Amino acid sequence: MLQLLRRHTTASPSNDVARLRARLAAVSAESEQHRRLADERLRLHEADIARIGDRLRAEADSRRWCHEFEEVIDALNEQLTVELTHRGWPFLVDTTLTVNLEVAARGDLAAREAALVILRQAEDQLRQLKGVHVYHTHPEDLTVTARRRSASVTADVQLRIDLYATNERHARTAAVPLLAETATVLGRFPGVTTSVPDAGTFDISPR
Numbered sequence: 001m002l003q004l005l006r007r008h009t010t011a012s013p014s015n016d017v018a019r020l021r022a023r024l025a026a027v028s029a030e031s032e033q034h035r036r037l038a039d040e041r042l043r044l045h046e047a048d049i050a051r052i053g054d055r056l057r058a059e060a061d062s063r064r065w066c067h068e069f070e071e072v073i074d075a076l077n078e079q080l081t082v083e084l085t086h087r088g089w090p091f092l093v094d095t096t097l098t099v100n101l102e103v104a105a106r107g108d109l110a111a112r113e114a115a116l117v118i119l120r121q122a123e124d125q126l127r128q129l130k131g132v133h134v135y136h137t138h139p140e141d142l143t144v145t146a147r148r149r150s151a152s153v154t155a156d157v158q159l160r161i162d163l164y165a166t167n168e169r170h171a172r173t174a175a176v177p178l179l180a181e182t183a184t185v186l187g188r189f190p191g192v193t194t195s196v197p198d199a200g201t202f203d204i205s206p207r
Contacts (some may be wrong), residue, residue: 046082053084070166090207091171093161095197097182101153102191111144111151118189119155125185126159132178133160168204175202 053073060069070089077083099122103114116139123134135158143154161178165171176199183194 049080049082049084056084074166074170089164089166091163091165091168092205092207093163093171093175094203094205095159095161095175095179095201097157097159097179097186097197098195099155099157099186100193100195101155102150103153104150106146106149106151108144108146108151111146111153112139112142114151115142115144115153115155118192119157122186122189122192123157126182129178129181129185131162132182133162135159162207171204172199172202175199 056073057069059065073084099119101115101118103111103118105111105114116137119137123137126132126134137155137157141156145152159179159182161175163171163174163178165174179196183196186192186194
């Protein structure tokens with residue numbers, strides 16, 4: 001009898017652990033199932049919103065209410081969690097980035113040449129960004145502060161961003177992340193820092 005009690009006593013904790021693990025596994029599986037159902041409901045909800053937006057846009061096209069449609073949708077989206085899709089219009093956003101370069105060069109001319117080598121490489125990379133057009137930077141566009149063995153060079157790099165937006169305000173907002181991306185590209189070059197202009201200074205025009 002004593003031996004049976006000892007066996008029962010020593011076996012009981014492991015059984016409790018096994019039952020606890022089984023319960024935790026069941027709870028975890030149930031939680032995962034609820035998460036998947038919630039994700040599926042969200043996906044279906046977003047698909048419904050997209051279908052509503054497509055139907056409204058088609059109706060606006062047939063009735064030639066395009067401008068009015070965009071204004072209504074823009075105002076409505078400020079109150080929605082899942083936004084209705086915009087029809088969008090092509091806009092051009094013109095702006096200027098101030099690029100500062102530190103180059104190892106002696107004298108004004110050598111500093112300009114060294115800075116232009118870096119700027120040409122940077123401009124080529126910026127042109128790879130979708131919708132970003134870069135104007136050619138000329139030597140006379142540079143401001144040089146020469147020191148004994150190095151120089152600080154400031155360049156105004158002019159950009160034009162081609163994008164779709166519902167109105168001028170939306171175009172101004174949509175250009176900001178693209179400009180941040182250009183600053184990131186420029187920042188990969190050694191000795192280069194960039195000042196991104198305020199969105200209020202952008203020159204916006206319909207394309």
